[in-house]
Structures are given as structure tokens and as C-alpha cells.
Amino acid sequence: MSGIALVRKPGPRIAEGIVTHLQREPVDPGRALDQHEAYVAALEAAGRRIVYAEPADDLPDAPFVEDAVVVSGRVAVLTRPGAAERRPEVESVARTVRDLGLKTVMIARPGTLDGGDVLQSGPTVYIGRSARTNEEGIRQLAALLPERRVVPVDVRGVLHLKSAVTALPDGTLIGDPRHVDLPGLLVPPEEPGAHVVPLGGEGVLIAASAPRTAELLERRGLAVTAVDISEFEKLEGCVTCLSVLIEE
Ligand SMILES: CN(C)C(=N)NCCC[C@H](N)C(=O)O
Secondary structure (H helix, E strand, O other): OOOEEEEOOOOOOHHHOOOOOOOOOOOOHHHHHHHHHHHHHHHHHOOOEEEEOOOOOOOOOOOOHHHOEEEEOOEEEEOEOOOHHHOOHHHHHHHHHHHOOOEEEEOOOOOOEOHHHEEEEOOEEEEEEOOOOOHHHHHHHHHHOOOOEEEEEEOOOOOOHHHHEEEOOOOOEEEOOOOOOOOOOEOOOOHHHHOOEEEEOOEEEEEOOOHHHHHHHHHOOOEEEEEOOHHHHOOOOOHHHHOEEEOO
8 A cells, every 4th residue: 555654753751651541551662662663664564655753752652643633635634632741742743744745734722632533434534522532623623624524422431532443444343332332343352452554455453462353353354464562552552543644
């Protein structure tokens, strides 16, 4: 698949990232960097051109780059993250997407929106109503993407919509009905199995912590690549959070 994957390397302060629903565990920055390199290599092997946002080593959660920008076609919506300490991440991501020639628009106060709450599947954009994304953020994103069908979704007990549900290449939603009410969910056998990144065609990227889901998806004819992202999972990250896919 052609296209870009926007990513950002984890910095030495990654272990200080925000933890909301999990018990804090020690995070090894060196291991996180190695895992990030393997994640990037998997996207590259799937044909993506890798573009790095500039390092933001003072901002521990900066590698979760998906929360700073939502890209729809050639429009990049710069977010206003719900956690105030994550807002400084957006400026450098804005520079990168402008350098790529995307038109930038932004979510403005009092709206809050994290990219992790935005799940795009075909013509539909599901937007999580979560502790990070408010009603005004949803309203603004819908107004900025008038050609898309926007579906707000309540999120319970997890950080983001995409902590609970993502989409397979055929549009099937895979996720956990304890956290979202969406019809026709394919329920994965383990929690991190709810997170997939489409790699093009029948390819999907998932976390190595979801081996039974990998088997389930392979039985459905998908080509699964698994990557170990344990250090990011300790900070409530998942495979989607570490990249933004941009079509060229
Ligand atoms: C879909 N997900 C989960 C994301 N897009 N982002 C994860 C951000 C994790 C970070 N420690 C935080 O609490 O903000």
C-alpha cells in the first residue's frame, strides 16, 4: 500500500506518560525505542513511507502521535487534546503535516478532541464521547468534515474509542461491547485484540499481546503482522496510537 505513516520516536521521559485506567508500571525507555523501531519497520514493510514528527523529548506521551491530528483526505485536523499537558504536542505535528502539503484546520477551545477517539471506516467517522473528547469537539470535527458521515459513540471505562474498537479492512468493527454500544461487533478473545491497523489489502497490524485474536483474524483470511508494544501498552497505548496513516 502506498502512503505515509507519520510517527514520532519515544523520548527518554516516556515512562512519565499519563496512566488513567491502569496501575502504573515501570517503562523501559530503551526497550520502548526498540519496540518503536520494530513497529515502524512493520509499516515500512507494508509499503508505507515513514515520516517522523520532530522529537518532543519533554513531552512523555508525544509518540502517541495519533492523538494530535486527524487526517481525512488532504485535510489535517489539528486536535485540542483533552489532557492539557498533551496540547504542546500539536504544534510540531502541525509543522510536519503542513510540510507534507496538507491543509490544516483546528479544533478550538472549548472543544477537546483526541485522535484516539476518531475511528474512520469507509465514509463513516465514529467519534468517541470520552473523558478526553467533549461534545463541542465532536461538533467541531463534524463541521470540519462535512462530506463524512459522523457517528458519535459513548465510551465507557477505557481511555479512547480506539482503546475499545477498530475496523478490519472489510469494515467489520472489532471491539469490546463492555466499553461501547455498536451493532455487529466482532468480539476479540483478548482485550488488545480490539486494536488493528490496516496495512493495505488483507494485511493488519496487531499487538503481540493478542495471539488468539491473530489466529481468529488469520482464519478470516487476513494477513496478520504482530509487534510487541508492551512498553506503550503500560501507558494505555495500542498499535493505532503510534502512527497516523496519510494517503498520497
Ligand atoms: C487509542 N489510544 C489509546 C490512543 N490514541 N492514545 C493513547 C494515549 C496514551 C497516553 N498515555 C495518554 O493517556 O494520553
